[in-house]
Amino acid sequence: MHLVTPESMREMDRRTIEAIGVPAEVLMERAARGALDVLLTHFRPSPGARIGVLCGMGNNGGDGVALATMLDHLGYHPVLVLMGTPERFGPEAQRFHKVAENLIGDRHQLNGLDAAGVRHALSSLPPCQLWCDALLGTGLDRPVEGRFASAVKFLNEQPAPVFALDTPSGLDGRTGQVLGICTQAEVTATFGFPKIGQLLDPARGFIGMLCPIDIGIPARVRDAVGVEAFALDADWLKGKIPARPTHAHKGSVGKVALIGGRAPTTGALTMAARGALLGGAGLIFPGTDPQGALSARTIAELMPRPIFGDAGELHADALSQLLDKSDTLVIGPGLGTDQAARQALRHCLTATPRPTVIDADALTLLAQNRDLFQAACDLAACVPVVLTPHPGELARLLDRSVDEVLSDTVAATRELLARISAVIVHKSAATVVAASDSPLGLNRTGNPGMATGGMGDVLSGLIAASLNDHPDNPWQAAAIAVCVHGLAGDAARKKVGTRATTPGALLDELGGVWRRFEA
Numbered sequence: 187m188h189l190v191t192p193e194s195m196r197e198m199d200r201r202t203i204e205a206i207g208v209p210a211e212v213l214m215e216r217a218a219r220g221a222l223d224v225l226l227t228h229f230r231p232s233p234g235a236r237i238g239v240l241c242g243m244g245n246n247g248g249d250g251v252a253l254a255t256m257l258d259h260l261g262y263h264p265v266l267v268l269m270g271t272p273e274r275f276g277p278e279a280q281r282f283h284k285v286a287e288n289l290i291g292d293r294h295q296l297n298g299l300d301a302a303g304v305r306h307a308l309s310s311l312p313p314c315q316l317w318c319d320a321l322l323g324t325g326l327d328r329p330v331e332g333r334f335a336s337a338v339k340f341l342n343e344q345p346a347p348v349f350a351l352d353t354p355s356g357l358d359g360r361t362g363q364v365l366g367i368c369t370q371a372e373v374t375a376t377f378g379f380p381k382i383g384q385l386l387d388p389a390r391g392f393i394g395m396l397c398p399i400d401i402g403i404p405a406r407v408r409d410a411v412g413v414e415a416f417a418l419d420a421d422w423l424k425g426k427i428p429a430r431p432t433h434a435h436k437g438s439v440g441k442v443a444l445i446g447g448r449a450p451t452t453g454a455l456t457m458a459a460r461g462a463l464l465g466g467a468g469l470i471f472p473g474t475d476p477q478g479a480l481s482a483r484t485i486a487e488l489m490p491r492p493i494f495g496d497a498g499e500l501h502a503d504a505l506s507q508l509l510d511k512s513d514t515l516v517i518g519p520g521l522g523t524d525q526a527a528r529q530a531l532r533h534c535l536t537a538t539p540r541p542t543v544i545d546a547d548a549l550t551l552l553a554q555n556r557d558l559f560q561a562a563c564d565l566a567a568c569v570p571v572v573l574t575p576h577p578g579e580l581a582r583l584l585d586r587s588v589d590e591v592l593s594d595t596v597a598a599t600r601e602l603l604a605r606i607s608a609v610i611v612h613k614s615a616a617t618v619v620a621a622s623d624s625p626l627g628l629n630r631t632g633n634p635g636m637a638t639g640g641m642g643d644v645l646s647g648l649i650a651a652s653l654n655d656h657p658d659n660p661w662q663a664a665a666i667a668v669c670v671h672g673l674a675g676d677a678a679r680k681k682v683g684t685r686a687t688t689p690g691a692l693l694d695e696l697g698g699v700w701r702r703f704e705a
């Protein structure tokens with residue numbers, strides 16, 4: 187699924203009309219017809235049902251007017267409400283409104299009314315079985331206040347469900363933030379391509395089911411304007427898991443070293459190592475302290491090496507030997523942030539370069555130590571490096587507040603990308619995967635059951651294994667791992683429920699996910 191910013195969508199719309207010659211009202215009609223199909227399939231209104239259509243005065247409102255005429259044609263009872271006078275519509279919307287004037291008796295105009303007046307007028311209407319929100323679309327350019335806020339509140343207070351045209355009114359399609367107030371939709375029919383923000387939070391909570399409508403934007407227009415992102419989901423994953431060569435052996439499919447797991451957070455590294463193991467790596471060497479090694483030994487396939495002593499000190503020679511054995515490195519889960527941890531990270535970043543996943547405590551150390559961050563930048567200049575921050579870690583790396591990071595997750599991810607030429611996996615309920623030479627990946631797999639400690643550790647191991655499978659495309663390696671991780675989480679939730687979706691339950695489902703997608 188291609189994803190775009192509202193600006194790009196508007197540009198594609200403009201070029202389709204001006205350069206290709208598709209009349210604007212044809213696009214509007216396709217949008218409305220697509221929305222009609224979604225409405226009928228999803229809501230199954232009863233014959234003759236009253237269906238409210240609340241329209242702003244831009245083209246989103248025009249889509250609403252066109253939809254109302256189609257509902258009338260099918261024998262339903264549209265209740266068409268305009269926020270202003272039809273003269274304020276653009277030419278296409280005016281044309282559909284002329285038709286509506288001749289067909290639809292139940293028409294209302296709220297021009298000249300303040301917020302209280304809008305509320306009173308809407309509350310006086312007899313109840314509808316369904317409300318269509320055609321107030322504001324991609325033209326949203328300021329917070330929703332006053333009379334529009336009143337209209338949004340009215341929709342949100344109705345017992346009837348809300349069907350959003352293009353987007354719930356009030357959502358910023360670029361960032362996914364609510365500007366002022368926003369309608370709570372059960373279903374959203376989005377026109378052209380889904381907007382990036384629609385896959386992010388908090389937008390996802392307002393959109394309900396997202397149904398993209400093909401309005402006939404030609405591929406050449408799409409490619410000339412450019413899509414900014416892809417949704418990472420089962421469709422995207424198809425065909426991307428390569429077959430393993432018949433002559434594969436344990437030394438040829440990835441030797442992964444993992445550094446961390448020091449007492450008392452020994453389990454973190456074992457989780458990461460299990461991720462690497464079930465991600466398909468051939469040999470797995472956790473480098474840890476004596477207690478961490480005990481934890482790792484609970485999994486027979488792992489080969490832990492003590493690289494820290496009983497007093498927590500780093501044994502640099504042991505670390506060097508471990509690195510020499512490995513193709514790929516994960517550093518951070520359960521590493522700690524003390525002096526020995528710093529030494530270990532510096533050692534790893536300045537040793538012979540190998541693809542490296544930097545996670546958890548190692549990210550905190552990068553944020554605290556300018557020289558270590560510089561070493562990571564130098565490493566990233568010669569081999570694939572993947573950074574996997576959650577919003578708190580990203581905030582530390584950018585020296586910003588977590589709220590600032592959350593207010594525009596994509597921009598924050600890109601800000602880090604401008605400082606280090608790595609793959610950034612910004613982990614959240616809607617994980618963003620970014621690299622400077624690739625589009626964004628926005629993950630659509632996974633579920634709230636995955637809000638459990640250890641999930642991120644499993645992911646870092648999976649990414650390391652995936653880097654061995656896709657050595658020339660680290661963005662794709664990381665995106666595949668993120669997508670597979672979420673699919674396994676979804677399979678786990680199906681089996682054990684949301685609350686029991688532990689990292690262990692997720693790991694148990696990885697096999698099923700690979701079986702579905704492996705070539």
Ligand SMILES: NC(=O)C1=CN([C@@H]2O[C@H](COP(=O)(O)OP(=O)(O)OC[C@H]3O[C@@H](n4cnc5c(N)ncnc54)[C@H](O)[C@@H]3O)[C@@H](O)[C@H]2O)[C@H](O)CC1
Nearest residue numbers: 199213214244245246322323324325326327328329330352
């Ligand atoms: N994607 C496509 O190719 C197509 C999209 N269509 C629909 O058109 C809208 C975008 O239309 P546009 O006229 O540009 O914008 P809006 O309808 O969203 O609204 C513009 C209108 O609203 C005012 N406004 C902006 N913010 C606010 C606010 N917070 N409060 C009040 N008023 C606000 C602004 O000043 C303008 O006057 C797109 O979403 C699709 O639904 C086409 O129909 C088909 C092709």
Ligand SMILES: [K+]
Nearest residue numbers: 319322351353
């Ligand atoms: K809308």
